[in-house]
Amino acid sequence: NAGVTQTPKFQVLKTGQSMTLQCAQDMNHNSMYWYRQDPGMGLRLIYYSASEGTTDKGEVPNGYNVSRLNKREFSLRLESAAPSQTSVYFCASSPHSLEGTGYTFGSGTRLTVV
Amino acid sequence: EDKVVQSPLSLVVHEGDTVTLNCSYEVTNFRSLLWYKQEKKAPTFLFMLTSSGIEKKSGRLSSILDKKELFSILNITATQTGDSAIYLCAVEGRTSGTYKYIFGTGTRLKVLA
Numbered sequence: 001n002a003g004v005t006q007t008p009k010f011q012v013l014k015t016g017q018s019m020t021l022q023c024a025q026d027m028n029h030n031s032m033y034w035y036r037q038d039p040g041m042g043l044r045l046i047y048y049s050a051s052e053g054t055t056d057k058g059e060v061p062n063g064y065n066v067s068r069l070n071k072r073e074f075s076l077r078l079e080s081a082a083p084s085q086t087s088v089y090f091c092a093s094s095p096h097s098l099e100g101t102g103y104t105f106g107s108g109t110r111l112t113v114v
Numbered sequence: 115e116d117k118v119v120q121s122p123l124s125l126v127v128h129e130g131d132t133v134t135l136n137c138s139y140e141v142t143n144f145r146s147l148l149w150y151k152q153e154k155k156a157p158t159f160l161f162m163l164t165s166s167g168i169e170k171k172s173g174r175l176s177s178i179l180d181k182k183e184l185f186s187i188l189n190i191t192a193t194q195t196g197d198s199a200i201y202l203c204a205v206e207g208r209t210s211g212t213y214k215y216i217f218g219t220g221t222r223l224k225v226l227a
Contacts, residue, residue: 004156035217042118042219043157043202050212058214090156102148103204103215105156 003027006091006106013081013113021076021109023091031094032074033058033103034066036087043090049074081113116141118205120218128226131193135221137203138185145213147186149177150202152220157202160188193225 004025013019025032033048045058049068063085065077074093078085088110092103121136137147146164150157161170163179163186170177174193179186190197200222204215 033214040219043204043217045214045216048212048214056210056212102146102159102162103157104159107155 004091004093004104004106006089006109008109009107010110011112013078013111015082015113017081018077018079019081020078021089021091021111022073023075023106024073025091025093025104026072027093027095027104028071029093029095029104030071032068033092033094034064034074034076035090035092036060036085037090037108038087046076046089078111081111083113085111086113087111116205116207116209116216118203118216118218120201120203120221122221123219124222124224126224126226127193129194131225132189132191133193133223135188135190135201135203135223136185137188137205137218139203139205139216140184141205141207141216143208144181144205145208146206147179148204148206148215149186149188150204152200152202153198160201190223193223195225195227198223198225 007022030051034046035043037043044060047066049055052071067075091106118139149160161177166181174191177188200220202220203218
């Protein structure tokens with residue numbers, strides 16, 4: 001089925017460990033996004049990529065890095081995980097950041113940092 | 115600072131009731147407002163609103179936008195237990211040359227049988 005695929009679905013890390021969250025879309029969308037969702041905080045934008053080859057910081061970029069590997073894939077890396085990064089992470093895509101068509105979301109990654 | 119505020123934060127109703135969810139916003143260079151329904155996993159798209167006063171409708175759900183007063187409402191009539199979810203409002207604005215969506219914190223709706 002066409003859509004946005006995120007891996008892994010669940011992950012537990014120890015403080016200081018690193019990991020990469022993977023995201024891939026097969027809808028030929030130009031723009032991709034990483035959000036985190038915390039209780040009472042809503043969805044907050046971490047990083048986004050308006051088009052292949054570009055990435056920009058969102059609202060809460062500290063502690064994260066991203067790579068837009070190609071048009072399909074947009075990964076999020078935690079270099080040294082902290083308990084404050086415990087959250088549910090969503091990847092999303094849209095045809096183009098300049099077209100108001102809404103997002104398609106992945107199913108999310110639940111990350112716990114202990 | 116751009117912001118999106120949803121109210122109420124949570125709501126408990128009985129099946130058959132009608133509910134109205136609110137979303138107010140302050141966003142630079144507004145372009146669109148979206149409503150999403152989030153059950154256990156990813157948000158799923160409900161409506162996109164770009165023009166004031168034009169109601170979007172899908173079954174028992176409807177939504178309308180007021181660009182003068184900067185708010186939108188989502189109505190659900192004859193609620194069912196399957197409507198229990200978090201309803202998210204997202205507003206699209208443009209800063210630094212790029213459009214992005216800002217999300218509200220959501221309204222958690224619980225419909226009791």
